[in-house]
Amino acid sequence: MGAGHAHPLHLDRVSPVHRLAPEVKIAAVLLFTIIVVVTPRTEFWAFGAYAVLLAVVAGVARVPASWLAKRATIELPFVLLAIALPFAGHGERVDWLGMSLSVDGLHGAWNIFAKGTLGVLASLLLAATTTMRDLILGLDRLHCPTVFTQIATFMLRYLDVLADDARRMRIARLARGYDPRFLWQVKAFAVSVGALFLRAYERGERVYLAMVSRGYAGRMPVLQSARASTGQWVAAASLPAATASIALVAALGS
């Protein structure tokens, strides 16, 4: 299932990681991230080992490093914040290249950078190997509240429809000589956003009517699909298990 559910973060490949059931991948990434976050920031080598683990997963999933690096740039704003910390931090200071840096701030910056990067990379690997539809299915099987999964399902279906509506409205504006170069011309844009909202609202009503006509009574039918096998859980558990062992060794060693 899920052919054609491409999203920009999905990388359509055939690999053991792609074949894993979505719920086991979600659980593995979640556990991995939690362990990374609770690892003390001074255990530098542990973070290196975590990165190696992710590199192994990426290798198995056949996700190229360049592909990951390009999409990891989403993290940049946080990195910029992290860079500010050593300058703004208090307490003990060190001199480096003529700059006075706060030790506490340096640790804080490292903390944000290392944990953030590991979290982003893990999420990117999850997104690269799982289609959007499967992600929602996985969340559903992990007993995520159905309100959230249903909203996500509708969004998945209607985002493209809405985007098409918006595109048609924009072309119709341009066709009538609209050339938004000045701020005061923003009015037409604002009005179209309102019109788009109304259209979406009306569509919502019609969709609901059509659903009721097919016997919808306020509850979505429960999806019956094959659950992940024990083998899949075990395979996916290898990542958090390895992460936990590293964290444990780090905790005992310090």
Added chain:
Amino acid sequence: MNPMSGPETPALRVAGLHFAYPDGTEVLHGIDLTLSPGERVALLGPNGAGKTTLVLHLNGILHGGPGTIDIAGARVNPADRAGLAEIRRRVGIVFQDPDDQLFMPTVAEDVAFGPQNLGVRGDELTTRVDEALAAVGMSDHRDQVPHHLSFGQRRRVAVATVLAMRPEILVLDEPSSNLDPASRRELAEILEPLPVTVLMVTHDLPYALQLCPRAVILDEGRIVADAPTPEVLTDEPLLRAHRLELPFGFDPAAAAARLTR
């Protein structure tokens, strides 16, 4: 309510149906309409005649005015929730915009939605989905996103979503709108052999002639004509009186002669 439906029980019987919207606008002024099982009837009428209002009454979405509706012997009673579920199985409405009807992320899931609401599960569900998709020639597209299908294909899937519920009566709201001629013909070829009663709401008079032996005209909330479609379409004063027009150059008599041959 009589759950038994003998061969003589009409597929649909509307009697003395009135309806006014809460703001007081009166839309239906006493509709009487009976469809025999297996009949295909075109419901014609200008915009604002009350066609959609009538359609939404057939499965109890709109209600409140005087009058009764029976679907294959079962009375539409909005107060009876369990009965209403059965009515909604019996009346399959295909709405005009397939994007309103197809709301699930994949074609197969959408077709499964209706039967799932009826409690169908497992192999039976798979069979229904396969059958319905095969009936509209969309079996190869079962795992696709509705958005990636052509408009004609989406309309066909919308028909399948209703067929999967095995309805007694198929109600089509403007089935030929926005279709190119080839998609229009393909849809006709799909609808023609279906062994269900069809009520087709349309402005497309040639399409009505092609698919429905009988036509009724609804105008200003009343049925103003009910006759074999060729007769209705050749009655020019009648059509003109109710803002219905044949396309330029279309000769209903010649077309009807081609149909019977």
